[in-house]
Amino acid sequence: MGRLFALGAGDALEFRVLGPLEIMHRGRSCTPSAPKVLQVLAMLVLRANRIVHIDSLIEELWGDRPPRSALTTIQTYIYQLRRFLEREGFAEDGEEFVLTRAPGYILRVRPEQVDLQRFLRLADSGRAHLRERRYAEAARHLRAALELWAGSPLANVPTGGLLSASIANLQEQQLAVLQLRIQAEMEMGLHRELIGELRSLVALHPLDEWLHGQLIRVLDRSGRRGDALMAYHRLRATLDEELGLPPSPEIQQIHHQLLRAS
Secondary structure: OOHHHHHOOOOOEEEEOOOOOEEEEOOEEOOOOOHHHHHHHHHHHHOOOOOEEHHHHHHHHHOOOOOOOHHHHHHHHHHHHHHHHHHOOOOOOHHHOEEEEOOEEEEOOOHHHEHHHHHHHHHHHHHHHHHOOOHHHHHHHHHHHHOOOOOOOOOOOOOOHHHHHHHHHHHHHHHHHHHHHHHHHHHOOOHHHHHHHHHHHHHHOOOOHHHHHHHHHHHHHOOOHHHHHHHHHHHHHHHHHHHOOOOOHHHHHHHHHHHHHO
């Protein structure tokens, strides 16, 4: 596969997007500082080993008002990115790393060199274990996926419309995996252990009824039915105040079950 993979063998070279955008090489951060080059790099890493259309790069950098020099300017940013990779010793020729492929460019890496790809692989494995009711294995894989996150995705990158949409999608995927991990650990009977985390999560996501529902359940299953009822009433008050809506039928069913058991 060329000098690229020889120089970036194994885990020595890593691209991180689940937090600040970073290129890590043998534990050292080697990340471009120019904002527009960072944007281009982010687009390439998110679609690693797939073509990023030059029109997408132009839309990300300038929206619907690109300058006449947009194409030439993109080519300049690609040139700067390739020279950066050469200076850092990742490849003797940056074109081995960032390939020109009509109608755009490809960042060529191994999937395991991108934290997002490892996250997706671990999440898929966790889902498969959960479907098979192998809850401990599911929790382990899902927890490992979540441990790859180091903050808000692309936290140090200026973003246009396309990257902003990608960030929102990544955050939804993170929350979905978190919910699956909680589900697996509840199936393992770790109710008391989840109370503190779920309290923190409902504070961060006050309108997320699924999280509130799990908090109510773990409180009840931990012998704290009064606290569970209080958690329900807080959710109902929040939904009424913020949205003018009652809790969902599922949450109301949980509440009815609590009352019947009282």
